[in-house]
Amino acid sequence: xxxxxxxxxxxxxxxxxxxxxxxxxxxxxxxxxxxxxxxxxxxxxxxxxxxxxxxxxxxxxxxxxxxxxxxxxxxxxxxxxxxxxxxxxxxxxxxxxxxxxxxxxxxxxxxxxxxxxxxxxxxxx
Numbered sequence: 212x213x214x215x216x217x218x219x220x221x222x223x224x225x226x227x228x229x230x231x232x233x234x235x236x237x238x239x240x241x242x243x244x245x246x247x248x249x250x251x252x253x254x255x256x257x258x259x260x261x262x263x264x265x266x267x268x269x270x271x272x273x274x275x276x277x278x279x280x281x282x283x284x285x286x287x288x289x290x291x292x293x294x295x296x297x298x299x300x301x302x303x304x305x306x307x308x309x310x311x312x313x314x315x316x317x318x319x320x321x322x323x324x325x326x327x328x329x330x331x332x333x334x335x336x
Contacts, residue, residue: 213237213325215307220330223297229332231292233307241265244316245283245290246323249303249332258318259305260292265313272318275301297334304329 219231233245246261260271260281269281280293290307308323310316 213309215309215325215327217305217307217327217330220305220332222333222335224336225297225299225334227297227334228293228295229297231294231305231307231330231332233290233292233327235288235290235309238309241285242311242313243324244310244312244314245281246308246310246316246318247281247290247292248306248308248320248323249301250306250329251300251303254303256306256320258320261310261316261318262290263314263316264310268315270316270318294332297332299334302332302334304331 214236216234244264247259248256250256262269262281278296283290306329307327309325310322311324
């Protein structure tokens with residue numbers, strides 16, 4: 212049974228940092244690209260960042276470039292999202308998702324095959 216479990220969310224002040232983790236189980240991590248998505252109240256789910264399965268190429272939404280960094284530790288079957296210089300508009304539930312197959316990851320919810328349940332990030336003073 213493939214499972215993704217997010218952790219690391221919480222309340223942080225503007226300008227602060229958080230590191231989210233996505234722990235995967237039940238599959239071989241190097242066959243799956245992993246993406247981070249977020250959904251704020253009243254808004255559609257949007258792609259934040261993803262890391263490809265085989266070569267570890269990374270992609271970012273324009274809104275987070277230069278502030279967020281995605282990385283993966285295949286030995287631990289875990290993908291991380293380091294979030295720096297957080298802004299109130301980063302407030303959302305953050306989900307990790309897995310896209311099966313080798314090759315480029317896609318920052319599209321429709322491309323994902325499995326989802327975690329999410330972790331809430333609140334940026335507020």
